[in-house]
Structures are given as C-alpha cells and as structure tokens.
C-alpha cells in the first residue's frame with residue numbers, strides 16, 4: 001500500500017519529496033529556533049508538515065516567501081511574520097528548480113523570486129529540498145525553462161535584447177496560465193522573464209551581468225547561499241549535498257521504503273495539512 005496524504009495516494013515523486021523534507025527538517029531544525037523562513041512551491045508543504053511535529057514550533061515566527069507560503073503558514077496555525085520585523089532568520093527551507101555540484105541553484109520557477117532571495121539571504125542557513133530530478137552537475141543540464149528574472153514591468157522590453165546580448169537564447173516574458181490574460185505578475189507586482197543560457201559554466205558571472213541591467217529586480221540564480229540540499233529519490237534514498245563538502249547518500253533502509261513510510265509518518269505524529 002502506498003503512503004497517503006489526506007486519503008490520497010502519494011506518487012513515488014511526492015514520496016521522494018516528502019522524505020527529503022522530513023530529513024532536512026530533522027537535521028536542520030535549530031535547538032532554540034526563533035525565526036524560520038518558508039520557501040515556495042509544491043515541495044515545502046512537506047517541510048511544514050514535519051515542522052508541525054517539532055516541540056516549541058508554536059513559539060517560532062515563520063516568514064513566507066510569497067502568497068502561497070503565507071497561506072501555508074496561516075492555515076497550518078503557525079505564527080506569521082515579516083522580514084522587516086524579523087531580519088534575523090535562523091534557517092530557511094525552500095525548494096529549487098536545479099542545484100549544481102557547487103550548490104549554486106536556479107529558483108523562481110514559481111515566480112516567487114525576489115522574496116525567496118531576500119529570506120534566503122537573511123537566513124543563517126538556506127536548506128534546499130527537492131526530488132532527485134533537480135540534482136545536476138551543472139546548471140542548465142536538466143532545467144530547460146531558463147533562468148527566471150524578475151523585472152520591473154516598464155523595463156521588460158528593453159531588458160529582452162540586453163539578455164540576448166548576454167547570450168540568452170530566445171528570452172521570453174512569462175505568460176499567465178489559463179484564467180489569466182497577459183503576463184504572470186509576481187507577488188511584488190513585477191514581471192518574470194525566462195532566459196535560457198544553455199549550460200551555465202559560470203553562474204556567478206552570469207548572475208552579476210544580469211543583475212546590473214536596469215529594471216532587473218532579482219535574478220533566479222542563487223550563488224554561494226545554500227548550506228545544504230536534500231534530494232529525495234524514488235527508491236527511498238536521500239542524497240545530501242553540503243557546503244562543507246559532507247556530501248552523502250542516506251540509503252533507503254535508514255530513510256524508509258514505500259511500505260515503511262506510513263509507519264514512520266504515524267510514529268512522528270505528523271499533523272496532516274488541511
């Protein structure tokens with residue numbers, strides 16, 4: 001029987017994401033946490049699920065990285081805060097679109113770019129949670145949608161050709177999903193441009209060049225920010241990459257097999273998310 005979330009069977013990929021999140025929270029939950037950042041995307045819901053099992057979590061202030069994580073924090077009954085009131089962040093847990101061997105990463109696939117960069121920057125530790133499809137050797141290897149770039153709306157037309165001059169292949173303004181005519185508008189009222197640069201050999205250099213363009217608010221390349229990344233695999237193992245070089249794979253027996261997963265979650269008294 002497959003593990004279930006609110007009565008719905010979890011796919012192997014969801015199980016992998018969940019295992020990575022539980023492991024990441026268990027290994028990085030501070031002894032005396034005061035402020036924790038919550039990233040955006042489909043993976044971080046399992047971070048919150050695990051956080052709800054931690055003693056003292058009701059006294060911790062949680063900073064969202066966008067509308068979705070704000071809702072997640074509030075509906076989970078956790079304390080919500082703003083970065084201008086709580087700039088000292090103990091740890092931030094966030095998803096990613098791709099992470100390379102040097103722990104540089106691409107984020108912003110969910111258009112929560114600027115706030116994710118801010119909370120990640122403020123955090124003493126930025127911990128990434130993802131499934132193994134995000135774990136690559138070099139940025140651009142697996143993530144083919146391009147580098148997300150948050151821009152001021154009035155500047156997007158002038159930024160597009162400048163990105164081409166920097167080597168971007170056909171940069172595009174991100175358009176809304178069905179139900180939204182026109183472009184995606186971020187939580188900060190900006191637009192997103194997706195610009196593919198093929199394999200990114202020098203993420204730091206590229207980040208700096210894009211960031212200097214007038215009208216660019218933030219770039220979805222996160223350089224030298226990540227402390228650790230946890231990638232769940234469908235076999236139940238979790239691959240861990242750390243900035244201190246302590247990279248390792250936690251085998252399925254230690255994490256869980258599919259059939260053991262229900263028991264582990266039950267033992268942890270995890271509070272199901274609504």
Ligand SMILES: O=C(CO)[C@H](O)[C@H](O)COP(=O)(O)O
Pocket residue numbers: 039040041042043044094095096097106107108109110111112113116
């Ligand atoms: O950067 C992000 C949002 O802007 C997300 O963290 C990233 O897209 C990963 O999302 P998911 O966990 O759904 O794969």
